Amino acid sequence: MANTKSKLLTEWDTLHNNGPFPLKLLYQTKLEGEREMPKKLDRYNDVALEIQRLIRESHHAGEGFRAYGSAWSMNTIASHKDRMHFNGFMNLSMPIRAADCHPNNTYDPTNLFLFECGNTIKEVSETLAENGKSLKTTGASSGQTLAGCVSTGVHGSALDSGSVQDYVVGLNLIIGPNPNDIVYLEPKSKPALSDAFIQTLNSRVIRFQAKPMHKERAIGLIIIKYLSIHTLMSRIVW
């Protein structure tokens, strides 16, 4: 079972010290060990249950709950006065197999990867490099977590390629404490994952009509479980 520790605090600050901001409780959750739970998907689903437990705990206490990764954002919205959760240890990643793709998938399966929210850009790049791939654009620093990059739209762009959020083809989010509150989102016009694989993520699939914003390009799949839960009503901030 994933393990969470907490620390009572009065304030919290970002990496660049643009705070401090008030805070009551700081959590950190570590994944179950590989030796105890060898399968990545098991650990991925296990930590999701733990996050839901923390959301429930915060809800019962009548307090807010917000995730953060590397704390690089300089916006005041990156903090919450009640409870915050460090998700940097939630850094699982894995390539998606062709067999796990949707029948109407148009992406090259070798370009599809699942990354958990706490992966830093450096970790993403290393995982991709091990598979002979890379992000199309990247900045000079690579300490931000993927969820932070996607939610704040950072890390470089080029004439023919956007920044990190443009590589996302699906999102796996924890939006509340109940079993039905883990959802997988992807555009109906460009499905990537099969329903069977989404079921193994214990997720409810939502395929929506998305208006294409950019011209078609080959992009890698970055699925993030537990992006950022801002309030007890599980409003997603990004």
Added chain:
Amino acid sequence: MHYDPISYFLLLLSVCFLTSCYSVRLRNVNGTPQPDPFSDRDDYYRGMAVVEVDTTIGINMTSKDFTYLIKEKEACESGKINIIEYRSTFGGLLLNAITFGKKRKVKIKYVCEKP
């Protein structure tokens, strides 16, 4: 011109102290240091899970090396090194000299790979 021997001694001691105290840090180009969001450090290791070793080892005159095992623990979950810093101090050099190399001061900080 008056030369005060005590001043000279203090000056020499200060020079020895300042020049013998230094750190050497090795950092992996690849990998990510293990973070510690609960840490309140404000130095180079801010936000990192640092393990500090500050001990004296016994080493006989014929031995030329000493192996310190890095074990998996909470502050080093992966058991793999990302950053290591060795610090040399005047006290360490003095101890080495006084004990003819039998006792060595070891001051090391290390940060493991993020699991």
